[in-house]
Amino acid sequence: MNGVKNVAKRYSRELTIFAVLILIILIFTMQEPRYIEVGNLLDILEQATINGFLAIGVTFAIITGGIDLSVGSVMALSIVACGQLAVMGLPPIAVLAIGLVLGIFLGALNGLLITKMKLQPFIATLGTNSVLRGMAYLVTGGWPVLNIPKGYRNLFQVQIFHNIRLYMVYLIIAAIILSLILKRTSTGVYIYAVGSNEEATRLSGINVDRFKICAYIFCGAMAAMAGMVTLAKLGTGEPTAGQGYELNAVAAAAIGGASLAGGKGSILGTMIGALTLSALKVGLVVIGMDTFYQYIATGLIIIIAAYFEIIQGKIAAVIFMRKR
């Protein structure tokens, strides 16, 4: 019993947001029974994939107390670069590897700007966001990369069964690996420590710059993955892709319990956050609401989730007082 209580306490935020997700599903199902069908639920999962990749990456940056606004552009640059390499006939695996290296490189660049040049993460990544977007246009001269070869697309697109495609499995694997890194390794511990109190961490003999850069590297790599999946899904590489996606990614992380003040957040929470946003989006389409409402609903969910974090402490205090 105590064990259950401890788990509930440790994952309180994740459980809460999961309850919200279930609630959203129930509400839409009452409006439209088809919503709960397997095909539709898989559709929700499918719709959450790209944002899922971006959001679990951004979660790392947010936990260190920073943010990465450049993920949409990193994604676009990886789309056009990998698109051209794939069209040139490079083996799909090689393209995937080069794409990841590109993401790691761009993430490290963000990390270096933030640590060595001591720029504020918001400003640094706002800058790289624009620079990288411009570079994505330059790579293709503004045109999309067309005719992505089947071999490359299959690396991501193959259907396992029903509507479950390989890239969804990649997301799950990435999420599990990142979650283990965050929760089980010293790197993860240091990333939380830096976000919670950078000075105390530094004065514990830890090279804080190294772990901040590390966080942005994970973020860059995941953004590149999002780009490569998008490329495979669409079959064309648009340099305009991913515009504004960074905010959806931040939203998913925030709904999942990541605090922009740093030191808080989890991959599981962020994943549930991404699913919640997608469930909302699909639901509004299914019940035939205007997509305009989608923006309003998304915004309200963010605000409610953030407010819940604030009142959680007070609720706990009230419950505690009753007990005495």
Next chain:
Amino acid sequence: MGEEIAIQFDHMSKYYPGVKALQDVSFSIRRGEVHALLGENGAGKSTLLNILHGVDSADGGNILIMGKKTQFLNTNDALRAGIAKVHQEIHLVDQLTVGQNIALGFEIKKGPAIDFKAMYRKTDAILTSLGCNFGSTDFITNLSVGEMQMIIIAKALYHDTHIISFDEPTASLSSAETDRLFQTIQMLKSKGITMLYVSHKLDEVFMLADRASILRDGKYIRTCDVAETTKAELIKNMVGRDVSSYAVRMQPSFAGEEVVLEVEKLCGKGFSDISFKLHKGEILGFSGLVGAKRTDVVHALFGADQAYSGSIKLFDKQMKIRSTKDGLKSGIGLLSENRKTQGFVPGFNNCDNMALAALPKFCKGTVVNEGKKKQNFEHYAQQVSLNIRNPEHLTKNLSGGNQQKVILAKWLTSDVKVLIFDEPTKGVDVGTKSEIYRLMEEFISTGRSIILVSSEMQEIIGMCDRAIVMKNGRITATLPKADLNEETILSYAMEGKKS
């Protein structure tokens, strides 16, 4: 006369999750007296003040001010009623002038605009009455800590204040600044202002206060006339047991001949030409006034700041210490002065905070072994006698003294050979203080060494084998145990020579 009651605490109770911060506390404060509020960390002093000033609300009981039941919604509400607080930490807005800071939130207006002329006239009058040699139009950035404190008091007087509470006002003041503050408090008393004074320094209480009330574990113990009590009795009441005179070595010196750390001609930001040797098993003190740059020196030793030049040798080996990582690798640890901002990670529990500096010890590759980490916690929680043995308890929710124990355990975990204690007992209650001294002795008994930076004379004299005295970034004396007394240390700290 003099028996009129200014504040009456009537059966006050307050609960926080897991803590009974106040339990049925009742006592009263006479009008025009200086009333000291004493107790260990976590005794409930801050909670009581917070409720008085409207920062927090009570769960039970009432406060009567001048006989009238009062409950403030926030600090401004309290200020309007003439009840002001002088905080331990000084919060001022750097970009504003002295006058603007004093009036902040209550500016004198002429229509929608601020009437600077009238406002500065009022603030200048207050500053003059406090004997300040700066004016309303000066900027905050050029002032010393003591002068900033005067602004806080001026801020209190800006309203028609009749009650002021002081929360550890001397914590970051030099002794000259403290004297000034005491004069000011006497002056305020002569004006009939009622004052509540919270401090861990009993000497101050005997100098200033008329009466003292003691809290322990959220309960009211007693109120006594300061003139009719002794230090020992107050301490006994605060701790609930007899505490032997605390800053004293219980065991013979362990200091050997072997040189552990040799520093030569170290120069850095604000200090220069620092040379000294630290022996095995020794406690070497660093004394001096606030601003002598002692903290800067030890930060450079640990790698938290970079030294410009000079050499650091550990066990006869030349060390390059450029970062805290280098410092830790060389076997140096630093228990920093500001617990909250530099000591621990607020988002972490006790177990994780203890393991932070030595995490690789608990890792296979980079994967953390939770079991080993927990074992480590249990071992050191026992050794430092931490009051809460739950490894999942957040360090930020502990009392100051217990937080300090967790930080100490962090360095014990990391196997350092030289541990620098920078003001280890600042804001720590008497009971925990003596425990920290015992842990220091235990540390050196195993052949390790300590550098102790302290502004408390008793600590330097009682605990150190030798002490270095600094003034304005330079060493003015290295004193052997026999020469450690207040006059000698002070004359080197203030004059740079023996008077």
